[in-house]
Amino acid sequence: MEIKVITGDIAQIEADAIVVSLSEGVEQPGGATAAVDRALDGAISSLISRREIKGKFGEVSIVHTFGKLPGRMVAVAGLGKAEDLNADRIRAVAGEFCRALRKLNCRKIATVLHGAGAGGIEPVASAAAIAEGALLGLYSFTKYKKPEYEDVKEMLIVVKEEETAPSLERAVDKARVVAEAASLARTMVDEPANHMTPSRMAEAAKEIAGKYDLEFKVFDREDMEGMGMGALLGVARGSNEPPKLMTLSYRGDGRSQEALGFLGKGITFDSGGISIKPSEGMGEMKGDMAGAAAVVAALGAIAQLKPQVNVTAIVPATENLPSGTALKPGDILKAMNGKTIEVISTDAEGRLILADALCYGQKLGLSPLIDLATLTGACRIALGTLYGGLFSNNRDLAEKVLKAGERAGERMWQMPMPAEYKELIKSEVADIKNGGNRLGGAITAALFLAEFAGDTPWVHVDIAGPASSTKESGYLVKGATGFGVRTLVEFALSEAERGETK
Ligand code: BES
Ligand code: MN
Numbered sequence: 001m002e003i004k005v006i007t008g009d010i011a012q013i014e015a016d017a018i019v020v021s022l023s024e025g026v027e028q029p030g031g032a033t034a035a036v037d038r039a040l041d042g043a044i045s046s047l048i049s050r051r052e053i054k055g056k057f058g059e060v061s062i063v064h065t066f067g068k069l070p071g072r073m074v075a076v077a078g079l080g081k082a083e084d085l086n087a088d089r090i091r092a093v094a095g096e097f098c099r100a101l102r103k104l105n106c107r108k109i110a111t112v113l114h115g116a117g118a119g120g121i122e123p124v125a126s127a128a129a130i131a132e133g134a135l136l137g138l139y140s141f142t143k144y145k146k147p148e149y150e151d152v153k154e155m156l157i158v159v160k161e162e163e164t165a166p167s168l169e170r171a172v173d174k175a176r177v178v179a180e181a182a183s184l185a186r187t188m189v190d191e192p193a194n195h196m197t198p199s200r201m202a203e204a205a206k207e208i209a210g211k212y213d214l215e216f217k218v219f220d221r222e223d224m225e226g227m228g229m230g231a232l233l234g235v236a237r238g239s240n241e242p243p244k245l246m247t248l249s250y251r252g253d254g255r256s257q258e259a260l261g262f263l264g265k266g267i268t269f270d271s272g273g274i275s276i277k278p279s280e281g282m283g284e285m286k287g288d289m290a291g292a293a294a295v296v297a298a299l300g301a302i303a304q305l306k307p308q309v310n311v312t313a314i315v316p317a318t319e320n321l322p323s324g325t326a327l328k329p330g331d332i333l334k335a336m337n338g339k340t341i342e343v344i345s346t347d348a349e350g351r352l353i354l355a356d357a358l359c360y361g362q363k364l365g366l367s368p369l370i371d372l373a374t375l376t377g378a379c380r381i382a383l384g385t386l387y388g389g390l391f392s393n394n395r396d397l398a399e400k401v402l403k404a405g406e407r408a409g410e411r412m413w414q415m416p417m418p419a420e421y422k423e424l425i426k427s428e429v430a431d432i433k434n435g436g437n438r439l440g441g442a443i444t445a446a447l448f449l450a451e452f453a454g455d456t457p458w459v460h461v462d463i464a465g466p467a468s469s470t471k472e473s474g475y476l477v478k479g480a481t482g483f484g485v486r487t488l489v490e491f492a493l494s495e496a497e498r499g500e501t502k
């Protein structure tokens with residue numbers, strides 16, 4: 001979909017639909033909504049007084065113009081309570097009205113800047129949120145089935161004279177890069193495991209690297225053996241698909257040797273291995289590489305936005321399957337840093353492959369390290385699907401990542417890492433074990449990872465909850481969400497700004 005920012009009067013725009021908005025509880029619309037209402041001889045205000053249009057968050061009401069306006073229909077988007085309005089709600093509203101209008105066969109949509117003016121949202125923030133929400137909300141995975149509806153081709157963001165600024169266009173351009181990166185990650189996650197194998201992940205990463213001029217490396221089983229990545233290799237033993245470890249590097253700051261490290265769990269299918277999962281819902285585990293997809297896609301976006309900072313992504317990728325050669329409970333593995341790990345459950349495989357990735361991140365001297373992983377069902381149970389669980393060994397870093405998430409519209413909640421719980425992952429026969437009991441499962445997983453992050457400032461985000469959505473809502477659709485992409489991009493941009501003022 002093409003998105004343009006133009007100046008003009010929304011009531012005079014020729015489009016399949018023009019979109020205005022209304023806050024909940026407002027009886028007499030103002031601004032653009034009032035102007036359109038007048039052109040429609042009061043149709044909107046009369047529908048409000050009849051309580052057909054309420055302005056509820058996410059509500060989309062259609063009023064046909066029948067020639068009273070150049071546009072075929074008017075959509076009144078509900079913004080919810082004025083005091084609850086923020087950029088993320090505008091993203092969600094844009095997702096909702098775009099999908100509603102696509103169903104009504106609209107090819108060209110014109111919208112005002114929702115929430116700007118009386119709503120108190122900066123025009124730049126509103127434009128970015130509309131663009132992002134529209135692109136994210138219209139995403140669908142159509143590779144194997146013809147889509148139900150035709151695409152929306154064009155969206156005009158119509159602004160008043162005084163709101164015009166090149167900064168609006170820049171904001172829309174950035175929003176597009178970020179939203180397209182998130183949707184690229186979603187495509188990788190939605191792709192079934194028979195297609196998105198570790199080798200295909202490596203190819204996809206290589207393609208992105210080639211397109212945006214990133215340095216790309218891929219390591220195979222032999223390389224991993226040479227580097228002593230026994231934990232990653234242990235997980236890979238059960239599968240006939242060869243494991244891959246990829247790195248993508250973006251160099252935006254030639255003056256510095258430092259680089260941020262983004263890591264992502266890349267289990268292209270998690271059957272649980274010998275500690276096999278129940279078959280019900282197992283198919284969902286094709287998405288166990290959502291962390292990997294997010295870091296790869298984030299690097300592509302960062303390469304386009306060109307912040308003055310260096311970033312390297314590390315992606316360990318393998319399947320987790322049972323077989324005659326598979327890892328078994330009771331096995332002992334040796335990670336790259338020499339630590340021995342007793343395998344309690346072969347289903348706690350994410351922390352095993354990330355252990356080696358974290359060691360490798362340290363070997364490359366990356367700092368801070370941020371990993372994204374669909375690591376534990378426990379985290380999803382604790383926080384549900386709206387929040388990622390954030391764990392860190394560094395207060396300042398945790399704060400920065402949480403803030404970046406807030407700006408990006410990705411919610412995370414910091415979880416504790418009490419030293420007392422380390423008791424739960426002590427092994428009698430090895431340095432550490434990969435499972436505790438069921439209590440505090442997300443925390444013991446994080447405590448395990450911390451052992452491999454060493455002294456490097458590190459954040460782990462358990463995205464088992466927010467990585468996928470079971471329903472269409474706001475700018476989310478059923479399936480992958482791309483969670484983490486927007487936070488990582490935002491974090492890299494803010495680190496670059498900090499670097500400039502150093
Ligand atoms: N990939 C799963 C976690 C998961 C569960 C992600 C549900 C998304 C939705 C992970 O590898 C796993 O199996 N974790 C186990 C850990 C346990 C064996 C210690 C879990 O959460 O049950
Ligand atoms: Mn597992």
Ligand code: ZN
Nearest residue numbers: 267270288350
């Ligand atoms: Zn897993």
